[in-house]
Amino acid sequence: MRSKDELRSKAFWCLLGINLFENLRPEDMQELSRYTQNRKYQRGEMIYLPGDPATTVYFLKKGRVKLVYLDEHGRKLTLAICRPGQPFGELMPDEDHKRSRFMAQALEDVELCLIGRDELIRFAQERPHLSLRLAKWVGQQLREMESKLEDLIFRDVPVRLARLLERLAREEGVPATEGIEISLKLTNREIADLIGSTRETTTVLLSQLRRSGVITKRHGRFIITDLEGLKQRCAN
Amino acid sequence: MRSKDELRSKAFWCLLGINLFENLRPEDMQELSRYTQNRKYQRGEMIYLPGDPATTVYFLKKGRVKLVYLDEHGRKLTLAICRPGQPFGELMPDEDHKRSRFMAQALEDVELCLIGRDELIRFAQERPHLSLRLAKWVGQQLREMESKLEDLIFRDVPVRLARLLERLAREEGVPATEGIEISLKLTNREIADLIGSTRETTTVLLSQLRRSGVITKRHGRFIITDLEGLKQRCAN
């Protein structure tokens, strides 16, 4: 059986690589790690569902996770794709501890560590620097939401699709022989959910882009073969 | 000429009634007030414009202010209506101090006090409780944005209009003989901007609601005469 110390140092290690906790003093890390847990999920598994009490904050260690809004009629909108190092979950829920309206789903095999919202806040209460970082994190989420809103109101579906692909190429792209490969397995349905459109419309638009030589597909992953052409389609 | 103390206590008074600074120690209030300024604006005046550097945080003392997103083609979306006691402005802008994409306009004669973002953050740095409140504030903005997004994607225009009127009746309503009066002068154009629709469509829908006996208008202000009927129209 492993010693407590070993377990603790393992948890400690878990906190490394998380942007939010960079530059934290080692003894603080040590303390914080006592409140954390490690979890693993397989591709496709749900990490939390709409309606689950929003009392936990998650930090991605490995794999990617998508955050999806689900409405009462089953329509979906994917709000974000989180990458290793990033936190997700609701840090600042309603006064009345209302349940989250989002779900988090593993896009790949995922490793994460989690911490109770109240513990994290109590811990931050005595560490102003961390508190401000939390505020900054929430501020980032806010800005992402704003840009999502901007897209959905002011841009039409073809432009939203082009902008999504351009962003994915920038954020998740790896160089390939034909161009930039988006290192994410995404179905047309998932892309549709990301741009707030339907599967059918998205399929048609993707076919057009393929025929125009802007993109191609290999092993279920998209490759941007003409980044310039794509960028032209990002404007209204 | 007035003494420094008098000026200071006046500024101090300015901080009272602002939710964010409730329960702050008097000496902290005293110090914070040294960084603040008071300003007045008339109905219709701009407080800041898109493109202005986002370095200031505002606290409303009197009157209401609307925050509007303006796109490059002149289309508008009103994101929020702020009321006395509420803060607005961008507390947590991009790393690169990107300029705000919003404008703030006085809906009525307005009194506010303002403080530099950096000063406020430096001040909060040593007061963890305040830092967490800032995070909570940003969290609230985030939730409002989420609900705006939800409306815009999943609900059609008539429902969005009904929900807006219901919300305004709840938040800005005062009892009147015929029903609940919304204590805000709003043109059809402004209502259209609030629900992400056009002036014409909004006019038609408002006329329908009037003909159905759900609302009426007096002195440029709407009165909800049939709250139940309105609530029925809030569902999809």
Add this chain to the structure above:
DNA sequence: AAGATGCTGTAAGCCAGCTTACAGTAAGGG
């Protein structure tokens, strides 16, 4: 009083993109 400016009301026409429907293809699993 006349003119300018901005708000309200109404209506015809149009179109992006959602719906519905179906066929073909890939892939996972027993």
Add this chain to the structure above:
DNA sequence: CCCTTACTGTAAGCTGGCTTACAGCATCTT
């Protein structure tokens, strides 16, 4: 290997709500 399930591709039709266009009012200005 077959069978089931899920994904992709295509197309006809419909419709919510945006566009465009005007006319009548209400303020405000000088």
